[in-house]
Amino acid sequence: MKTTDLLNVSDVAHRSGFAPSALRFYEREGLIGATRTTGNQRRYERNVLRRLAFVRAAQNVGLSLDEIAAALSTLPDGRTPTRADWTRLSRTWRSRLDEQIAALSKLRDGLDSCIGCGCLSLKKCAISNPGDVAATDGPGANYLPRRLRVNVQRTPAR
Amino acid sequence: MKTTDLLNVSDVAHRSGFAPSALRFYEREGLIGATRTTGNQRRYERNVLRRLAFVRAAQNVGLSLDEIAAALSTLPDGRTPTRADWTRLSRTWRSRLDEQIAALSKLRDGLDSCIGCGCLSLKKCAISNPGDVAATDGPGANYLPRRLRVNVQRTPAR
DNA sequence: GTTATAGTTGAAGTAAACTTGAAGTCAAGC
DNA sequence: GCTTGACTTCAAGTTTACTTCAACTATAAC
Numbered sequence: 001m002k003t004t005d006l007l008n009v010s011d012v013a014h015r016s017g018f019a020p021s022a023l024r025f026y027e028r029e030g031l032i033g034a035t036r037t038t039g040n041q042r043r044y045e046r047n048v049l050r051r052l053a054f055v056r057a058a059q060n061v062g063l064s065l066d067e068i069a070a071a072l073s074t075l076p077d078g079r080t081p082t083r084a085d086w087t088r089l090s091r092t093w094r095s096r097l098d099e100q101i102a103a104l105s106k107l108r109d110g111l112d113s114c115i116g117c118g119c120l121s122l123k124k125c126a127i128s129n130p131g132d133v134a135a136t137d138g139p140g141a142n143y144l145p146r147r148l149r150v151n152v153q154r155t156p157a158r
Numbered sequence: 159m160k161t162t163d164l165l166n167v168s169d170v171a172h173r174s175g176f177a178p179s180a181l182r183f184y185e186r187e188g189l190i191g192a193t194r195t196t197g198n199q200r201r202y203e204r205n206v207l208r209r210l211a212f213v214r215a216a217q218n219v220g221l222s223l224d225e226i227a228a229a230l231s232t233l234p235d236g237r238t239p240t241r242a243d244w245t246r247l248s249r250t251w252r253s254r255l256d257e258q259i260a261a262l263s264k265l266r267d268g269l270d271s272c273i274g275c276g277c278l279s280l281k282k283c284a285i286s287n288p289g290d291v292a293a294t295d296g297p298g299a300n301y302l303p304r305r306l307r308v309n310v311q312r313t314p315a316r
Numbered sequence: 317g318t319t320a321t322a323g324t325t326g327a328a329g330t331a332a333a334c335t336t337g338a339a340g341t342c343a344a345g346c
Numbered sequence: 347g348c349t350t351g352a353c354t355t356c357a358a359g360t361t362t363a364c365t366t367c368a369a370c371t372a373t374a375a376c
Contacts, residue, residue: 009323020323021365029363039372041323060265065363090269097266101259107218108255111248167353178353179335187333197342199353223333 006035006043016052023052031055031069047080054089061093062100164193164201174210181210189213189227205238212247219251220258 013020026032027042032051034042051072058068071089075081171178184190185200190209192200209230216226229247233239 019365022363024324025364037372039323040325041372059363093269094266097262097269101262101266104255104259104262108252108259111251111255177335180333182354183334195342197353198355199342 005046007046007048008044009042012044012048012052015049017056018052026052026055026065029065029069031065031072050081050086054086057090058093061096163204165204165206166202167200170202170206170210174207175214176210184210184213184223187223187227189223189230208239208244212244215248216251219254221254 007015009020009023012018012023016023018026023032023042027034032044032048032055034044034048037043054072055065055068058071059065063071071092074089075085165173167178167181170176170181174181176184181190181200185192190202190206190213192202192206195201212230213223213226216229217223221229229250232247233243
């Protein structure tokens with residue numbers, strides 16, 4: 001239990017690509033934890049980097065922070081998560097990704113035929129109405145990531 | 159120019175799958191237009207359905223409303239858009255979709271190797287760091303749709 | 317010891333894409 | 347001709363995922 005290899009905020013920010021404000025936000029939301037120095041500054045354990053890698057990865061797969069938090073909460077409390085723990089969490093993404101890819105491919109194929117016909121019919125067009133992929137609104141394929149997050153500090157708003 | 163086949167709000171809502179509030183919002187944003195009755199109620203031309211189909215389709219491809227509005231504004235003012243007009247608008251989506259699919263496939267392939275290794279390394283993992291697809295932040299592949307919109311009235315918040 | 321740099325908090329702001337509510341008006345069927 | 351349901355406006359609220367600000371406080375280097 002070396003105290004020496006704890007990371008401070010800017011270390012973690014630089015190495016994870018998340019802004020310090022995002023790290024604080026994630027801590028408030030329970031996605032990551034931190035210990036404090038006597039002067040109340042955050043110090044992070046090394047494995048926070050792995051957690052953050054998971055966060056970014058999960059965002060790329062289209063999970064919301066709530067879902068990510070739920071997934072992370074299934075990690076063991078006492079010990080540092082093992083490779084197997086992470087693998088278990090990641091495994092569910094596979095089907096999610098498959099569904100997303102299928103949905104987009106369907107859209108693209110539909111587009112190819114639509115470009116031929118120019119229809120954009122509300123009822124028939126696969127693009128405007130990717131029915132069988134998305135119309136089932138039970139747990140299924142009705143998600144796609146908002147935007148592929150880049151592993152780079154976001155440019156600040158305005 | 160029959161006045162008889164104008165559609166009212168609830169017709170358009172049902173046939174397009176957009177909520178009336180969304181239709182009003184889109185009108186404010188300039189995506190669609192409407193004439194008014196003497197009593198100030200909206201009446202929509204039939205081709206609004208096609209515009210709305212375009213909106214939904216474009217959302218599925220990941221365009222923001224601003225982008226969609228810009229695209230729609232290139233349609234001819236005077237005449238009803240032809241098939242060729244719509245085709246022209248749709249054509250740009252193809253590459254966009256290709257990029258999205260490529261990005262997700264990369265993610266999935268990375269996941270396959272990550273599940274083998276359990277790494278989730280910030281530097282190396284293709285999932286948490288889908289570098290070459292997304293790291294270029296010029297005009298390129300840094301977008302994915304938020305969520306595959308379903309052609310169904312959304313369940314209201316809370 | 318001092319100073320520059322880095323870190324702390326809580327509240328408020330941002331952006332997109334809509335929805336909700338209140339308070340009132342229109343249209344259609346009986 | 348009146349009631350009922352549909353429609354109107356405008357302002358404000360919602361959600362997600364953060365960022366920004368102001369006013370302080372720590373830490374590290376010298």
